[in-house]
Amino acid sequence: MDIILLGPPGAGKGTQAHRLVEHHGMRQLSTGDMLRGAVSTGTPVGLKAKAIMDRGDLVSDDIVSELIDAELTAMGPATGAIFDGYPRTEAQAQMLDGILEKHGRKLDHVIELEVDEDALVERITGRFTCANCGAGYHDKFNKPETPGVCDRCGSTEFKRRPDDTEETVRKRMGLYRAETAPILPGYEARGIVNRVDGMAAIEEVTHAIDCILAD
Ligand code: AP5
Numbered sequence: 762m763d764i765i766l767l768g769p770p771g772a773g774k775g776t777q778a779h780r781l782v783e784h785h786g787m788r789q790l791s792t793g794d795m796l797r798g799a800v801s802t803g804t805p806v807g808l809k810a811k812a813i814m815d816r817g818d819l820v821s822d823d824i825v826s827e828l829i830d831a832e833l834t835a836m837g838p839a840t841g842a843i844f845d846g847y848p849r850t851e852a853q854a855q856m857l858d859g860i861l862e863k864h865g866r867k868l869d870h871v872i873e874l875e876v877d878e879d880a881l882v883e884r885i886t887g888r889f890t891c892a893n894c895g896a897g898y899h900d901k902f903n904k905p906e907t908p909g910v911c912d913r914c915g916s917t918e919f920k921r922r923p924d925d926t927e928e929t930v931r932k933r934m935g936l937y938r939a940e941t942a943p944i945l946p947g948y949e950a951r952g953i954v955n956r957v958d959g960m961a962a963i964e965e966v967t968h969a970i971d972c973i974l975a976d
Pocket residue numbers: 768769770771772773774775776777792793794796813814815817818819820821822825845846847848849853884885887888889897898899900902903924933959960961962963966
């Protein structure tokens with residue numbers, strides 16, 4: 762099963778993707794994580810992407826689509842994919858159709874996380890992740906069980922994203938409205954869009970997604 766998790770910055774795409782990976786053995790394909798990996802290892806893609814990401818703009822459609830294509834090639838047909846943060850433009854949505862066809866795959870669900878934008882700034886500016894395993898946390902909504910220690914791997918090192926400032930978040934939200942939301946009608950026409958209340962508690966959102974996947 763292949764699904765897209767769609768929603769503005771801070772909607773909970775990464776949080777829910779991690780949980781789906783644990784529950785269903787699917788694979789998370791986050792273009793944001795791939796790009797951050799490329800930035801931290803200093804690859805040519807990373808060198809190109811860093812400044813664009815830091816100011817909250819979109820990296821080129823070709824670059825992110827090539828990253829997705831390469832990941833699908835590496836993971837093989839048996840594992841389901843969770844597209845997190847991709848596609849983000851009409852051009853990417855078309856590219857994804859071509860990539861899926863090439864790999865003999867098809868989209869089962871586009872799950873839109875519906876959220877109140879005013880709450881997202883607080884979500885994003887309070888977000889941090891484990892520097893070792895990438896588990897996601899929040900200062901208020903999703904704290905580690907033992908303060909300062911990652912629940913998943915026991916690391917005591919955490920990090921925050923350079924693009925998680927209020928100014929950049931607002932810019933990313935504007936781009937979501939202008940570039941990403943317009944891809945929804947195309948998926949609606951195919952009858953594969955499901956909406957979930959992304960303002961519910963994290964566990965409830967996961968439950969709602971599980972119900973969609975079980976349908
Ligand atoms: P990307 O990494 O994809 O960032 P984003 O889309 O802005 O989304 P976020 O990762 O900020 O939010 P999320 O929905 O994953 O929320 P999370 O689960 O962490 O992209 C970053 C940049 O890379 C882009 O700006 C662009 O430059 C570039 N890029 C990436 N993909 C691209 C593409 N396809 N094309 C072009 N450029 C691309 O949750 C947020 C916080 O809230 C967490 O702390 C979490 O614990 C908490 N939380 C989550 N759910 C809940 C809940 N239900 N209740 C309370 N708290 C919650």
